[in-house]
Amino acid sequence: MKKLALSLGIIVMALGLSACDESVTDEIEEPNAEEQSSHDNNQKREEAQMANLLALELQIGNEVFSAQLYESETTEALLELLPLTIDMEDLHGNEKFFYLSERLPTNSESPEHINAGDIMLYGDDCLVFFYDKLSTSHQYTRLGYIENVEKFTQAVGEGNVTVVLNFAGNDE
DSSP: OHHHHHHHHHHHHHHHHHHHHHHHHHHHTOOOHHHHHHHHHHHHHHHHHHSOEEEEEEEETTEEEEEEEEOSHHHHHHHTTOSEEEEEEEETTTEEEEEOSSOOOOOOBOOSEEOTTEEEEETTTEEEEEOSOEEOOSOEEEEEEESOHHHHHHHHOSSOEEEEEEETTOOO
């Protein structure tokens, strides 16, 4: 009899704890608008990263860097311009930019946070390589990312830099 009462007590206690857990879960499951926006942006980035990637090579001086581009109409249009040698200007000590001779299709968004190594398009003709992280309210089209960010950051240094863009493995 004592065993039965003890067993029932454990079951009742377990059910009570489950009810508490559900109320805590309910509170957590309702994110505010800012949390939802951040979650949506992270989800978009993860989906893009799982998509097919296109390989790009950047050369700065004697250093060669690999980059991965998200497969999109914008990156396809950029790849049609390759090989390309560009003189990139420095802006704000966190990015290098170059205005392309052609306008590219866009899919702009406000990323809020940009990571070092991100490759983006500002407007429809400004190619941007970020070498430091930052927060922004500007609109960009995500193109991809540079793989060895620390080495890239050292190579771009301060001021303007000449960059050769080519398909990965292509020595044209």
